[in-house]
Amino acid sequence: MKILIIGGGNMGTTYARSFLRSHITDKDRMMILERLPEKAEALRRLDLGAVYTDAEACLPGADLIILAVKPQDAPALFARIRGIVDAQQVFLSIMAGVRIRTIAEGLGVQKIIRAMPNLPAQIGQGMTVFTSSDQVTRIELVTVQNLLNTTGKTLYVENEDFLDAATAVSGSGPAYVWFFMQAMYEAAREMGFSVPEAELLVYQTFRGAVDLYNKADLSFEQWIRRVASKGGTTEAALHTYEGTTLSEHIKEGLRAALQRAIELGRQE
Ligand SMILES: NC(=O)c1ccc[n+]([C@@H]2O[C@H](COP(=O)([O-])OP(=O)(O)OC[C@H]3O[C@@H](n4cnc5c(N)ncnc54)[C@H](OP(=O)(O)O)[C@@H]3O)[C@@H](O)[C@H]2O)c1
Numbered sequence: 001m002k003i004l005i006i007g008g009g010n011m012g013t014t015y016a017r018s019f020l021r022s023h024i025t026d027k028d029r030m031m032i033l034e035r036l037p038e039k040a041e042a043l044r045r046l047d048l049g050a051v052y053t054d055a056e057a058c059l060p061g062a063d064l065i066i067l068a069v070k071p072q073d074a075p076a077l078f079a080r081i082r083g084i085v086d087a088q089q090v091f092l093s094i095m096a097g098v099r100i101r102t103i104a105e106g107l108g109v110q111k112i113i114r115a116m117p118n119l120p121a122q123i124g125q126g127m128t129v130f131t132s133s134d135q136v137t138r139i140e141l142v143t144v145q146n147l148l149n150t151t152g153k154t155l156y157v158e159n160e161d162f163l164d165a166a167t168a169v170s171g172s173g174p175a176y177v178w179f180f181m182q183a184m185y186e187a188a189r190e191m192g193f194s195v196p197e198a199e200l201l202v203y204q205t206f207r208g209a210v211d212l213y214n215k216a217d218l219s220f221e222q223w224i225r226r227v228a229s230k231g232g233t234t235e236a237a238l239h240t241y242e243g244t245t246l247s248e249h250i251k252e253g254l255r256a257a258l259q260r261a262i263e264l265g266r267q268e
Contacts, residue, residue: 001029001143004062006077007069008032008043008051011094014122014151015066016048021124022150031058055081064144067093067103071264074098078106085109090140092147096167097264100133100160110135113144116166117151119174126152127173129166131159164265168257176253181206 003025005012016032019025030049034040043051052058059065059081069077074095085091090111093103100112115130128148132141141156148154157163181202188198213223228234241247 001025001063002031002061003029003064003066003147004031004033004058005066005068006033006081007067007073008034008039008048009068009070011117011121012066012068013043013046013048015068015094015147018121018124018150019147020048024147024150031062033058056084059084060086062089064090064092064147067091067095067098069095071095071098074102074106078103082107087111090136090144092144096171097164097261099265100131104133111140112136113141114160114163115148116163116171117148118170118172121151124150124152127170128152128154129157129163129170130154131157131163164261165258167261168254171261172257176250177206 003019005016008016012032016030019030020027027047027049032043032049032051033055034043034051034053037053040051040053050058065085067074067077085107087109088111089109090113091103091107091109092113092115093100094115094117096116098114100114103112103114104110110133113130113132113136115128117126117128120126121128128151130145130148136144145154145156155166157166184202184205185198188201189195193201209223213220218226224234224238228238
């Protein structure tokens with residue numbers, strides 16, 4: 001299977017690297033299409049496969065085409081390649097907010113998979129939620145899922161609306177985690193720890209908590225109860241959080257992200 005990635009930016013190169021690193025494909029079957037010659041030249045130096053700036057030279061030979069340009073560049077891209085795509089080709093779009101119907105109408109194709117990855121895909125620790133049009137066969141879907149699995153975990157959803165919800169939870173999610181880490185870091189600094197000490201304390205606490213959570217079949221609430229003994233320090237902190245409705249604010253943030261994802265999808 002020949003793969004063409006359109007847009008060799010952050011996500012495009014992340015995908016190319018992941019596919020090659022996992023040996024699910026090789027450089028002879030990997031192509032990247034970029035817009036500007038200078039960028040194409042820089043990409044060639046990364047040695048991730050053949051790099052093109054001319055769609056006619058690469059698109060007709062591709063079985064799977066990954067759309068990894070910014071959502072705002074999609075209309076121009078669709079207009080540019082509409083005449084050279086064919087109905088048997090499978091399209092995997094990772095463009096945030098661009099709906100399957102928009103891609104189908106823009107390109108005149110029907111085999112479309114839409115995925116929402118997140119940034120830790122860069123280190124093989126991503127979370128990708130994906131869905132597909134009815135015309136994608138089971139084999140094509142499994143093939144694409146295997147490719148996505150090289151960047152972390154994946155979850156298939158039947159209903160495309162869940163991609164907006166996934167954008168709010170896992171797509172934007174790493175930023176919420178870093179926001180909480182930043183607040184803890186600032187508190188640690190106020191308590192007198194140096195910058196590297198505060199960073200270490202916060203980073204290792206998050207890492208340890210996540211790894212521990214993975215080791216046993218306990219819910220988040222059960223783990224909290226394990227740390228928070230009666231009358232202890234953790235309980236004192238948790239009481240304060242409950243008093244300030246922190247949990248409600250976090251949920252409110254996710255709801256705002258969902259609303260924005262829906263709005264962006266409607267703006268096309
Ligand atoms: N970054 C994330 O964490 C993340 C997470 C989930 C989803 N996504 C989605 O992933 C997509 C890519 O994001 P990114 O961060 O990788 O963006 P990026 O770094 O800007 O990469 C996009 C690349 O596509 C190129 N491009 C634009 N139009 C093109 C065309 N017609 N033909 C060929 N190449 C073209 C751009 O070139 P120029 O610079 O010359 O415009 C740029 O190199 C976006 O749609 C985003 O919504 C990203």
